[in-house]
Amino acid sequence: MKSTASAPGKVILFGEHFVLYGGKAILCSINKRIFATSQFLDEKKVKVRSSLGNAELDIRSISELDFGTTRFMRPFFYIAKRALEEHGENKGIEIVLESEVPAGIGLGSSSAVCVAVTASVNGLFERLSKQEVVKRAIEAERIIFKETSGADTSVSTFGGLMIYGTNSGFQEISSKNDLDLVIANSSQVHNTKEIVRQVRTFKEKNVDFFDQLCKQEDEIVNEALSALKKNDLNTLGLLMSKNQDLLQEIKVSTKQIDLLIREAKKTSYGAKITGAGVGGCIISLVDNSNLAATIDNLKKVADCFPVKIDYQGLLYI
Ligand code: MEV
Numbered sequence: 568m569k570s571t572a573s574a575p576g577k578v579i580l581f582g583e584h585f586v587l588y589g590g591k592a593i594l595c596s597i598n599k600r601i602f603a604t605s606q607f608l609d610e611k612k613v614k615v616r617s618s619l620g621n622a623e624l625d626i627r628s629i630s631e632l633d634f635g636t637t638r639f640m641r642p643f644f645y646i647a648k649r650a651l652e653e654h655g656e657n658k659g660i661e662i663v664l665e666s667e668v669p670a671g672i673g674l675g676s677s678s679a680v681c682v683a684v685t686a687s688v689n690g691l692f693e694r695l696s697k698q699e700v701v702k703r704a705i706e707a708e709r710i711i712f713k714e715t716s717g718a719d720t721s722v723s724t725f726g727g728l729m730i731y732g733t734n735s736g737f738q739e740i741s742s743k744n745d746l747d748l749v750i751a752n753s754s755q756v757h758n759t760k761e762i763v764r765q766v767r768t769f770k771e772k773n774v775d776f777f778d779q780l781c782k783q784e785d786e787i788v789n790e791a792l793s794a795l796k797k798n799d800l801n802t803l804g805l806l807m808s809k810n811q812d813l814l815q816e817i818k819v820s821t822k823q824i825d826l827l828i829r830e831a832k833k834t835s836y837g838a839k840i841t842g843a844g845v846g847g848c849i850i851s852l853v854d855n856s857n858l859a860a861t862i863d864n865l866k867k868v869a870d871c872f873p874v875k876i877d878y879q880g881l882l883y884i
Pocket of ligand 1: 579583675714715763841843
């Protein structure tokens with residue numbers, strides 16, 4: 568018996584980093600997915616196979632090990648061990664991962680994979696509700712990224728366009744906009760946890776300034792919500808570029824990102840980093856009138872591809 572589930576990556580339209588300090592983020596899942604397929608093994612091991620590497624462990628040693636280069640896989644072992652123990656199953660599990668979401672560039676691959684693995688592994692026993700999947704996937708992700716706001720995991724599970732606050736949780740944005748975005752990759756792989764730490768240090772050294780930036784971000788998010796209701800792409804694009812200015816202030820932009828933003832802004836409605844920054848990707852807002860021109864412009868300086876909003880979230884296959 569095999570159990571397969573898939574979960575989408577995401578982009579953050581507004582509010583990354585500030586969401587960790589009481590602000591809200593607007594984000595959406597995208598039509599690029601991670602697939603996880605699980606099956607029982609007779610030996611009491613958990614095995615993970617993916618294009619980024621393979622790893623296997625005896626179930627007994629899972630909590631003791633430092634995972635070294637396969638550290639990103641640690642949540643998957645935890646998810647499998649928990650499911651086996653909860654169901655008193657005396658077997659092992661193999662998990663095979665396939666991904667359309669490039670890793671380490673701000674597109675939510677680590678959250679999407681936790682969602683897909685949680686649903687797929689537990690699906691060997693029972694299909695968990697989306698509420699239960701998101702709860703367990705956040706717990707699993709916190710093993711390697713304690714500070715996560717949970718935003719990426721939530722949007723990957725429920726799909727669509729949403730506003731998220733760490734205290735208020737997520738709320739669907741009902742206008743169901745059909746946005747077109749172009750993603751351009753700076754090719755600088757980043758470590759979200761490390762960048763979140765850098766921003767925290769920046770905040771602690773610049774308390775009043777950071778406070779002002781949080782207020783400006785709140786205004787941007789509120790205006791963006793109104794613009795989404797009207798599907799006003801001009802205003803949304805301008806707000807994205809304003810948000811990028813704030814991300815520059817907190818030092819998560821780089822020369823390469825600034826270059827991509829300049830190119831993207833020549834033809835699109837607006838552009839900004841998506842995710843933690845200091846590398847990773849930018850997103851630019853387009854529609855049919857400027858999609859091709861924006862791709863032509865950006866592909867001179869970076870790998871780029873168009874995406875749309877995914878309204879499905881987690882899928883059992
Ligand atoms: C990462 O995609 C977004 C951050 O705000 C971290 C988080 O919300 O967990 C940088």
